Amino acid sequence: MAENEDILVSVRNGVGIVTLNRPKAINSLNDVMVAGLQQALTTWENDDSVRSVLLTGAGERGLCAGGDVVALRQSALGDGSFARQFWSDEYRLNAHIGRYRKPYVAVMDGIVMGGGVGVGAHGNVRVVTDKTKMGMPEVGIGFIPDVGGTYLLARTPGLLGLHAALTGAPFSGADAIALGFADHFVPHERLHDFTEAVITDGHEDALNSYAEEPPPSALLAQRDWIDSCYAGDTVADILDDLRAHDEQAARDAADLIATRSPIALSVTLTAVRRAGHLRTLEEVLQQEFRVSVASAKSHDFVEGIRAQLVDKDRNPQWSPATLAECDDAAIDAYFASAEPDLTF
Template identity: 70%
Template sequence: MTENEDVLVSTQNGVGLMTLNRPKAINSLNYAMVTAMANAVEAWATDDDVHTLLLTGAGERGLCAGGDVVAIYHDAKSGGTESLAFWRDEYILNARIANYPKPYVAVMDGIVMGGGVGVSAHGSVRVVTDTTKMGMPEVGIGFIPDVGGTYLLARTPGLLGVHAALTGAPFSGADAIAMGFADHYVPHDALDAFKAAVIADGADAALSAHAIEPPASTLLAQQHWIDHCYAAETVADIIAELRGHDAEPANDAAKLIATRSPIALAVTLEAVRRAAKLDTLEDVLREEFRTSSAALRSHDLVEGIRAQLVDKDRNPKWSPADLTQCTEADVAAYFAPADPDLTFPGQE
């Protein structure tokens, strides 16, 4: 099995251990990491000496802050070919995790954003903690939720997923469980003991010993106004509903959404609605590959990354500048088939 310094791969007592190992970058995924993970996952799938996988992140800040978007920024400015290859392999890995034949234990501690959600929230044993800060913040950089994120966002109670997608705001571990992004709650301070128990006794025994009842979800408690406001037809209508509501968090959501890329917002709303009607994760990932490919050619992705992470002036100049200028044709163009489209092993 190939070793990659950005992903530490080993086995212990029948458990395949994958540790994302770029702590200074909050373990943001680059292409080499996706390749190393895919290789390990494939090797262990048919290895009779491995019965469980355990995914963790190095350092104290989080499992994974997403993809390496600064690399995507530079690639987009020079043609975008590497980003398309990265996404293709990343999304195939996301689907493989979802269909994995063995327990796939993901420890979703600290920051878990974007691509970090993709390598964890499709697993069969998804563990969050009191420090979990999860989210799909793509609209803030002119991008569209991907890595199967729209599949999960479309399947939350009510319209919690639409709220999370359009605001890009982070949510807690308790919220993640309520929304269907996670299953189990283990206190952060018990994680070392939990991981040791997975290695010693397996996932079920480790959960029995260390998982506790999660706190109440604050997002779930707000479902009444979320369902009302986000049922509006367009993003502009949603913002108007949020602004007109007497719940302060609704007004805050309106202000946040108004700072995001208008075209990314319009496409994201459509993407979540389409994902709700698609049967399989693979179908959704194929659609996301199309929106990602289109975003790579867009003005707003490069501009959004520039403003947030390159120049860090936090002042993106979006184009179109506001929602009224985003046409149905503009949105539809994001869903045109990619060339070539995403296919999965066995589907070629």
């Protein structure tokens, strides 16, 4: 396959290898990559000569920085049909990864954000490193965590997932394991040897040879104040509790949350809490599809991407401008049926 293609697919020694290949964009997912990964997984699932799958990202910066949100913004400015189709295809891929029958080894090195979490953290063999910088930063662009992210965020120890969702702040590989986003820790400097061992010896032998005990999780160590402060009914209550806490980290979290889209924060809080009551990844993805389709019609989705990635002035003008203006009716509207809904 030509090296200039956005996704590279091959088989070596019974291992299906997928390399996300847009290194200049930190391998941000586009529709071609989503379709290519889905096609490869479908083909290999029923091919007895392929015993496992290995997912990596090209370049040194990371597995995947997320979805191509600039293209999604362009769609939102038009009729929204491309965004709707992209999310439909992407979330079906996330569900497929979540129920994949063969070992799916996701190497989540470097930056792994948003859509990168979707193609990595639902796998059954999830590897992180000392260079991993993972996160669900959607609230910073007026969007809401998707790709099955709210399923994982709702199932972390205590309320660590709400902290990650509402701040949008990145967390380490050790944190990712503690939060349930990953399983195994391999030092970055040994990653090349590890991936070669997956191909030559199989993933179990490779893990036995190269995986190590992860360092302590900094996030897990802060669980006391996080569990206390994120228990409030509303985002405003959570901010009050964070600002009143004597931990500097709590006040720093409040300052960060205060820069995010008020409506995205409000919907995110509800989405994560609802996801905790849904049984399956598919049910959560259907909820996320409804929320994403609604987001594409919102002011803040278009404005947030403009400020961060188009004009890059880092000065979004959110509307509604305050949490107080985000009433229950505005929040609930994000969860209405997307007509037609996502199905699997």
